[in-house]
Amino acid sequence: MADTAKLSGQADGGAAEAAGSLHYCEGAAALQLGDGFFRPESRPSRDLGVLLAALLARGELELAQPLAVLDLMAGCGIRALRYGLEAGASAVWANDADADRLPVLQGNLVPLEAAATPLEITAQTAQKLLAGCLLEERRFGLIDLDAFGCPTALVPAALEALQFEGVLYLASTDGRSPTGHDRSAAIRSLGAAARAHSASWELALRLQIGVVARAAWAMGRGIRPLFSFSEGRTFRTAIQLQRRADARQERQLGLLAHCHACGEQLEQSLLQLRQWPACACTGEPPPLAISGPLWLGPLQHAPTLAAMQRLVPQLPAGRVARSSERLLERLLADPGLPARCWSSAELGRRLGGGPPATQALLEALEAEGYTALRSGVMDGMFRCNAPWHRLLELAAALNR
Numbered sequence: 001m002a003d004t005a006k007l008s009g010q011a012d013g014g015a016a017e018a019a020g021s022l023h024y025c026e027g028a029a030a031l032q033l034g035d036g037f038f039r040p041e042s043r044p045s046r047d048l049g050v051l052l053a054a055l056l057a058r059g060e061l062e063l064a065q066p067l068a069v070l071d072l073m074a075g076c077g078i079r080a081l082r083y084g085l086e087a088g089a090s091a092v093w094a095n096d097a098d099a100d101r102l103p104v105l106q107g108n109l110v111p112l113e114a115a116a117t118p119l120e121i122t123a124q125t126a127q128k129l130l131a132g133c134l135l136e137e138r139r140f141g142l143i144d145l146d147a148f149g150c151p152t153a154l155v156p157a158a159l160e161a162l163q164f165e166g167v168l169y170l171a172s173t174d175g176r177s178p179t180g181h182d183r184s185a186a187i188r189s190l191g192a193a194a195r196a197h198s199a200s201w202e203l204a205l206r207l208q209i210g211v212v213a214r215a216a217w218a219m220g221r222g223i224r225p226l227f228s229f230s231e232g233r234t235f236r237t238a239i240q241l242q243r244r245a246d247a248r249q250e251r252q253l254g255l256l257a258h259c260h261a262c263g264e265q266l267e268q269s270l271l272q273l274r275q276w277p278a279c280a281c282t283g284e285p286p287p288l289a290i291s292g293p294l295w296l297g298p299l300q301h302a303p304t305l306a307a308m309q310r311l312v313p314q315l316p317a318g319r320v321a322r323s324s325e326r327l328l329e330r331l332l333a334d335p336g337l338p339a340r341c342w343s344s345a346e347l348g349r350r351l352g353g354g355p356p357a358t359q360a361l362l363e364a365l366e367a368e369g370y371t372a373l374r375s376g377v378m379d380g381m382f383r384c385n386a387p388w389h390r391l392l393e394l395a396a397a398l399n400r
């Protein structure tokens with residue numbers, strides 16, 4: 001699955017072609033890509049991972065031990081290399097199940113050996129490696145699980161391999177089942193219903209966090225989502241494992257309903273599940289499209305994101321791409337609450353006069369005491385806790 005299009009001096013990637021093979025520079029890392037799957041466009045996810053790892057290494061996220069990193073599906077090794085060179089990881093284990101990629105991985109990680117960073121490089125399946133960690137009681141401060149497809153099957157074992165207050169940095173490239181485009185697959189892979197929704201990226205992230213929450217609770221632990229985002233192809237969440245769950249954390253698991261006829265959205269915690277209230281439809285309403293169980297709580301942890309943002313100017317120029325800084329700014333401005341999220345385009349279609357000015361609408365909602373924010377996850381989306389009928393009234397008034 002090659003995704004190594006020609007790279008030559010991109011402003012955000014710093015890539016250049018070298019004799020005979022593809023050479024790539026990013027942050028403090030310089031490496032050969034080989035012929036495996038690689039996406040330069042995913043640099044923001046790698047930058048945020050490095051910033052997060054740096055906080056863990058500095059002890060700013062309550063991690064009690066030096067930072068050991070496990071890169072479960074390392075590919076060419078760029079993330080493992082940057083965790084060691086830039087984040088200050090005390091030890092790095094880079095693994096990729098494809099033994100044919102081992103020479104590339106070993107060659108790219110030579111700088112870690114030169115820097116005397118304890119390093120392991122293996123070619124095992126993630127299942128086998130995590131099972132070995134359980135038997136040997138090995139645990140890590142950061143596990144980077146950049147999966148191809150849905151990683152649900154690996155989540156319980158990955159959590160077992162985390163230290164308390166360690167972080168699982170999880171990615172899924174399954175774009176169909178969690179966004180409501182393959183309902184049967186969502187049942188199989190997520191144990192949840194997923195229905196078509198305008199905020200589909202956010203729906204996918206909430207379903208993914210819900211999977212991790214259920215696995216952690218089954219262990220008697222808790223979770224704290226630190227940040228969550230997507231560029232449409234991959235859904236990424238960084239989730240901290242707590243020694244015990246915060247009080248009433250289980251109230252954050254619930255269902256999200258959407259009426260495709262009137263546009264209303266409703267949410268309920270599983271802990272207080274009851275009959276759904278009426279939507280805004282007149283007459284006999286159609287069945288609600290219900291997704292879940294999923295995470296209804298915050299998607300971002302502002303103190304962690306703010307600490308990551310403060311770290312950026314302390315690093316050498318170019319270590320964090322400008323696109324990554326913009327992503328940080330967006331996520332910090334939107335905690336991900338409330339869970340109900342609409343698109344301005346949908347409002348425009350329902351009003352028949354085009355979308356209202358988003359900023360003016362948010363200000364009008366806030367003036368009435370409602371929470372109203374632009375989504376940091378999807379462009380053109382906003383979230384609020386106002387009744388749907390009032391939201392439509394205010395939007396219509398702005399369009400007049």
